[in-house]
């Protein structure tokens with residue numbers, strides 16, 4: 001099975017875990033009893049309800065050990081439908097079931113947040129959702145005692161956010177990772193470029209800034225979606241500007257453009273439909289003539 005999905009990754013500190021579906025609250029039904037769950041008589045994972053095609057992310061770095069119909073060798077049975085299993089080392093595995101699409105192959109090394117597939121309702125599923133499990137133990141075919149609450153596990157092992165100069169470096173690295181990606185008004189999610197109103201896969205200025213902060217802080221800081229809302233973040237005196245800070249520009253009567261400062265008088269931003277994500281100098285050209293303000297989210 002092949003599927004067109006954006007190829008991108010998020011950077012999370014070593015060992016850090018992220019939620020497998022962005023912006024969706026799990027059902028909280030881990031360990032709920034019910035005859036529908038034949039294996040143990042209770043729900044061995046938790047469910048993330050989302051439309052078919054919603055992107056599924058690797059919850060942590062690891063190696064893909066299964067990526068096909070759940071009943072194949074190494075899978076956990078046809079009830080799981082199209083399934084991915086990732087081995088994270090240390091006897092920890094994560095399971096992603098009922099997928100409509102699989103975008104990764106067995107043997108692949110994945111990073112936390114990497115796109116691995118899409119939500120579906122294959123196998124025994126009542127409506128589209130991701131069924132997500134985490135097991136602790138040596139057996140490749142988990143027994144009931146090996147399951148753990150997956151949402152609690154992700155929260156307990158969330159990526160650690162860097163601070164100070166390490167955070168600045170992570171912010172600049174996240175910004176640099178997107179150089180050359182298209183501009184697309186309305187495009188861009190917390191974890192990667194997406195189709196905007198023109199259909200192109202890319203970023204607008206504020207979704208790019210939001211991605212940079214979300215990625216560099218391993219999901220700890222989610223800034224607002226729009227430049228106007230972003231200006232409400234912590235103000236910084238211009239002389240105290242650090243790499244990673246947001247520079248906002250006043251255009252046509254509002255704070256309507258934002259870039260990420262990268263040091264040495266330069267910023268990286270998603271400028272406009274005619275250009276891709278680029279490095280620009282703050283001291284030349286169009287931007288220097290505009291009123292500016294600096295913000296540092298927290």
Ligand SMILES: [Zn+2]
Pocket residue numbers: 043045046047130131132
């Ligand atoms: Zn489930």
